[in-house]
Amino acid sequence: MKIIKTQLELSGYLESFRNNKFKIGLVPTMGALHNGHLSLIEQSKLACDLTVVSIFVNPTQFNNSDDLLKYPKPIVEDTKMLVQAGCDVLFLPEVSEMYHNHEEWNYGVGALDKILEGEFRPGHYKGVTQIVFKLFDLVKPTRAFFGQKDYQQFLVIKKMNDDLNLGIALVACPIIREPDGLAMSSRNIRLNDLEREKALTLYQSLLFVKENYHRYSLSELLEKAIGYYQNDEDLKLEYFKICDQNTLLDKQINDNESAIALVACMVGKTRLIDNMMLS
Incomplete structure (x- = not known):
């Protein structure tokens, strides 16, 4: 595996492959x-x-400076x-390599920036x-691979x-879960044993909604799902929504068309998200 730390070297290295x-x-x-990450690499290799x-803890997407400071960075293990996964190139830049002073970015995300994650993480x-x-402009990939766990992020990047008109084929890969159902996340390492157990509430509430999607009305489903988080001081629910998969607008009826349930919750001091396709 080749490790590259500058944009210039990466661009030069990839040029012959593109040609x-x-x-x-x-x-x-x-x-x-x-x-979960390894599953994306596996799909890419296929x-x-x-x-x-690329491994880059991007400072511009953190609206909480404490969260940025605490984000794990086990680069040796990574x-x-x-290497074991068969990755060909690791791009490992510093912040100063990716950003320059007074740099502006004016792309407007639109409606997706105002709901769910956009609302709670302005x-x-x-x-x-x-x-x-x-990264797209630098690598010019044929395909780019993302995990379904960050489903709203995938829709934003797709938009x-x-x-x-970037012309890149975007691939959303299924959520990879622990044997007990917890969605794999880099943040899970910050959970203590009790919080790790309580984090299963996200999966359990999503699974309940999926299994009972046609048994109850949407309002009843949401009420029962939210009930999983009540009366527990270690769980602070930010949202639990049943939405259209394409727009992330609230579903009005529980039909068989493109439904997804999404949840975000503080478990102790760690913020976790998860989702599950319902149709």
Whole structure:
């Protein structure tokens, strides 16, 4: 695996592969890798000739400075995992390599920036699109691979890809879960044993909604799902929504058309998100 830390070196290295019509796969990450990330790499290796993984903890997508400081950065372990996974190129830049003074990014995310994650993390998706555009422009991948756990982020990037005519094939890969159902996340490492157990509430509430989607009305489903989080001081629910998969607008009826349940919750001091397709 080749490790590259500058944009100039990466662009030069990839040029010959592009000239020879290699299919290049990009897996953008912020490190603290787990099996969910490895599943994206596996999909890239199946579909592409060359797989590039970026590890960059992007400061512009954090609206909480404490969260940025606490974000795990186990780069030695991450590198070993990437080698074992068969990654071809690791792009590992510093912040100063990706951002310059007085840099502006004016792409407007639109309605997706005002709901769910956009509502609770103002400015988050502006930072996400800023860094992903940089990576797309630098790597010029044939395909880019993202996890379904950050489903709203995938829709935001898809919109940017369409709006700016970038022509990249975006692939959303299924959520990878622990044996007990907890969605794999780089943040899980911050949970203590009690919080780890209580974090299962996200999966359990989503599973209840999926299994009972046609048994109750939407209002009853939401009431019962929210009930999973009540009377527990270690759980602070931010939202639990049943939405249309394409727009993330609230579903009005529980039909079989493109429904998804999404949840965000503080478990102790760690913020977790999860979702589940219902149809």
